[in-house]
Amino acid sequence: xxxxxxxxxxxxxxxxxxxxxxxxxxxxxxxxxxxxxxxxxxxxxxxxxxxxxxxxxxxxxxxxxxxxxxxxxxxxxxxxxxxxxxxxxxxxxxxxxxxxxxxxxxxxxxxxxxxxxxxxxxxxxxxxxxxxxxxxxxxxxxxxxxxxxxxxxxxxxxxxxxxxxxxxxxxxxxxxxxxxxxxxxxxxxxxxxxxxxxxxxxxxxxxxxxxxxxxxxxxxxxxxxxxxxxxxxxxxxxxxxxxxxxxxxxxxxxxxxxxxxxxxxxxxxxxxxxxxxxxxxxxxxxxxxxxxxxxxxxxxxxxxxxxxxxxxxxxxxxxxxxxxxxxxxxxxxxxxxxxxxxxxxxxxxxxxxxxxxxxxxx
Amino acid sequence: xxxxxxxxxxxxxxxxxxxxxxxxxxxxxxxxxxxxxxxxxxxxxxxxxxxxxxxxxxxxxxxxxxxxxxxxxxxxxxxxxxxxxxxxxxxxxxxxxxxxxxxxxxxxxxxxxxxxxxxxxxxxxxxxxxxxxxxxxxxxxxxxxxxxxxxxxxxxxxxxxxxxxxxxxxxxxxxxxxxxxxxxxxxxxxxxxxxxxxxxxxxxxxxxxxxxxxxxxxxxxxxxxxxxxxxxxxxxxxxxxxxxxxxxxxxxxxxxxxxxxxxxxxxxxxxxxxxxxxxxxxxxxxxxxxxxxxxxxxxxxxxxxxxxxxxxxxxxxxxxxxxxxxxxxxxxxxxxxxxxxxxxxxxxxxxxxxxxxxx
Numbered sequence: 050x051x052x053x054x055x056x057x058x059x060x061x062x063x064x065x066x067x068x069x070x071x072x073x074x075x076x077x078x079x080x081x082x083x084x085x086x087x088x089x090x091x092x093x094x095x096x097x098x099x100x101x102x103x104x105x106x107x108x109x110x111x112x113x114x115x116x117x118x119x120x121x122x123x124x125x126x127x128x129x130x131x132x133x134x135x136x137x138x139x140x141x142x143x144x145x146x147x148x149x150x151x152x153x154x155x156x157x158x159x160x161x162x163x164x165x166x167x168x169x170x171x172x173x174x175x176x177x178x179x180x181x182x183x184x185x186x187x188x189x190x191x192x193x194x195x196x197x198x199x200x201x202x203x204x205x206x207x208x209x210x211x212x213x214x215x216x217x218x219x220x221x222x223x224x225x226x227x228x229x230x231x232x233x234x235x236x237x238x239x240x241x242x243x244x245x246x247x248x249x250x251x252x253x254x255x256x257x258x259x260x261x262x263x264x265x266x267x268x269x270x271x272x273x274x275x276x277x278x279x280x281x282x283x284x285x286x287x288x289x290x291x292x293x294x295x296x297x298x299x300x301x302x303x304x305x306x307x308x309x310x311x312x313x314x315x316x317x318x319x320x321x322x323x324x325x326x327x328x329x330x331x332x333x334x335x336x337x338x339x340x341x342x343x344x345x346x347x348x349x350x351x352x353x354x355x356x357x358x359x360x361x362x363x364x365x366x367x368x369x370x371x372x373x374x375x376x377x378x379x380x381x382x383x384x385x386x387x388x389x390x391x392x393x394x395x396x397x398x399x400x401x402x403x404x405x406x407x408x409x410x411x
Numbered sequence: 412x413x414x415x416x417x418x419x420x421x422x423x424x425x426x427x428x429x430x431x432x433x434x435x436x437x438x439x440x441x442x443x444x445x446x447x448x449x450x451x452x453x454x455x456x457x458x459x460x461x462x463x464x465x466x467x468x469x470x471x472x473x474x475x476x477x478x479x480x481x482x483x484x485x486x487x488x489x490x491x492x493x494x495x496x497x498x499x500x501x502x503x504x505x506x507x508x509x510x511x512x513x514x515x516x517x518x519x520x521x522x523x524x525x526x527x528x529x530x531x532x533x534x535x536x537x538x539x540x541x542x543x544x545x546x547x548x549x550x551x552x553x554x555x556x557x558x559x560x561x562x563x564x565x566x567x568x569x570x571x572x573x574x575x576x577x578x579x580x581x582x583x584x585x586x587x588x589x590x591x592x593x594x595x596x597x598x599x600x601x602x603x604x605x606x607x608x609x610x611x612x613x614x615x616x617x618x619x620x621x622x623x624x625x626x627x628x629x630x631x632x633x634x635x636x637x638x639x640x641x642x643x644x645x646x647x648x649x650x651x652x653x654x655x656x657x658x659x660x661x662x663x664x665x666x667x668x669x670x671x672x673x674x675x676x677x678x679x680x681x682x683x684x685x686x687x688x689x690x691x692x693x694x695x696x697x698x699x700x701x702x703x704x705x706x707x708x709x710x711x712x713x714x715x716x717x718x719x720x721x722x723x724x725x726x727x728x729x730x731x732x733x734x735x736x737x738x739x740x741x742x743x744x745x746x747x748x749x750x751x752x753x754x755x756x757x758x759x760x761x762x763x764x765x766x767x768x769x770x
Contacts, residue, residue, distance in 0.1 A: 094754025
């Protein structure tokens with residue numbers, strides 16, 4: 050496929066592996082932020098090609114994994130109401146709440162639909178004026194513009210049967226949380242290319258300066274990932290700490306300003322609880338109060354929910370890159386994609402799921 | 412601002428969700444959830460050696476007057492539920508004929524007779540039904556089989572998706588043919604008869620839910636003619652499987668499990684249409700898991716592989732056929748894929764429902 054095969058070219062990949070091997074002299078621990086990058090690394094077996102002195106740890110950049118249990122429970126409660134058509138990105142249907150998941154809610158006769166975009170949910174709202182359509186607006190900076198746009202669109206169309214259940218998260222505060230942790234081992238970051246497409250990379254400059262750590266904006270194809278790693282390792286070996294862009298065919302410094310304006314228009318910063326990690330200050334976005342009419346938490350009485358977490362899973366440590374999925378005693382035993390104990394095994398972007406799918410038995 | 416590190420909680424986790432109490436759509440995906448349901452609910456109660464072989468069709472024998480177990484018959488049944496009823500390249504009627512014809516053919520049998528059971532929803536237009544039945548008849552002619560018995564039931568409006576069709580078929584296994592998913596042996600070659608994922612992506616596009624359009628036709632077709640051509644070359648075809656729901660990856664895992672072997676496939680040899688690849692990239696699907704309705708996987712004695720491949724390429728349903736891997740020496744059961752970079756990854760069965768990714 051044009052514009053993809055070029056970045057999967059085996060000569061290029063093997064050439065970059067050579068260059069990384071020639072450049073590296075010490076051991077380095079590098080975290081790829083995004084679950085999409087984790088999956089590429091595992092799918093293409095890039096970790097098998099890299100020198101052993103690079104340790105890749107997998108970051109919290111999986112929107113499904115980090116959506117808090119309270120929010121999943123709220124989604125289940127809202128989706129269970131007879132007048133509701135609950136719409137969601139497909140992956141969220143699998144995530145277990147305290148009791149059941151959206152698949153179970155659908156199997157009990159409720160209307161739960163997979164959509165590919167929040168704007169598809171708007172169309173469903175137009176077609177079903179006698180129903181209440183709720184869209185589960187989860188995700189990082191990547192989904193925020195389209196999710197915000199759906200509110201403006203609903204307003205423009207005068208829809209009064211559409212609302213968002215919002216659980217938006219932001220990458221930079223999570224990086225602060227990881228780097229500020231006393232257990233931190235991370236020496237360099239591959240920043241998430243799609244997030245930077247929207248936000249640019251100006252937000253990362255103060256982080257790189259404060260923690261003296263290289264941050265490289267990185268794409269998702271094998272060549273992209275290796276280029277990001279090469280940049281990060283060069284910086285580390287030469288001790289020139291900076292924010293660099295290894296995904297310049299898509300990302301620029303300022304980002305997509307039109308998208309950022311839409312986010313600012315609709316959302317405001319808030320503290321956010323991350324599943325497996327805990328509360329991170331100012332790490333989320335919520336709807337501004339002027340949009341309360343489109344806020345599902347305001348429209349439905351779901352505030353009195355106390356979630357019940359299991360204690361077997363260590364997804365918290367995995368999301369912070371403290372341990373690897375294969376080091377978890379439950380991995381591939383009690384915990385599989387069919388019977389996930391933790392969110393990192395549930396989502397197709399989760400680190401445990403990536404190890405389970407591509408790396409088991411190797 | 413407080414130090415964010417103070418807020419890190421560490422251990423947190425949701426409860427497991429086995430979905431063992433209620434059927435969810437994932438149980439019908441053809442992947443691991445379907446397999447577990449069959450293993451836990453059906454196998455323990457229906458337990459018998461024919462069923463437990465785990466092939467696409469059951470093999471039964473008739474004791475003739477000479478005291479021989481001859482002929483050997485292949486019997487299979489399949490229910491067809493597809494939305495929309497008509498899609499590019501086919502419809503539920505053609506699917507209902509080809510699905511069962513193909514299941515019988517996977518034992519190397521010559522399919523001869525089918526029965527058809529219809530569950531019709533109140534309100535279905537008779538014209539629609541007629542079109543579907545005409546399509547069944549034309550597929551029956553193509554597959555050279557006869558529909559010899561049938562049944563019709565009608566359910567209330569809203570209780571079925573237009574109509575469901577069950578077909579059951581019988582075929583005769585020629586002498587000297589011994590094909591089963593349990594027969595794969597180390598050294599065998601793995602051949603796929605053409606491009607993978609066409610049917611799944613065509614139906615997904617036709618459904619229109621994902622607002623995604625593609626000029627991709629379903630590959631739904633009866634494979635018995637192609638298999639007859641392959642058996643003309645050699646009887647040393649050890650296993651056949653049509654990779655329907657769950658795709659190539661799930662079918663290979665089934666063979667690995669049945670024969671208790673390791674399987675190695677080579678990424679760059681797997682035929683995929685560029686349009687299917689593009690659709691998969693966009694939606695976050697892996698073509699290895701997307702359904703086919705007119706493709707087969709053949710596990711063939713290695714020394715006959717090139718000849719079988721050549722015969723397949725001569726047949727209209729096998730023009731894109733390719734050797735994609737081998738049965739490995741390393742003990743199974745597992746399926747591995749060698750990437751173009753020379754790295755190796757595991758290919759698992761499909762887990763539950765296939766879902767599009769978020770971003």
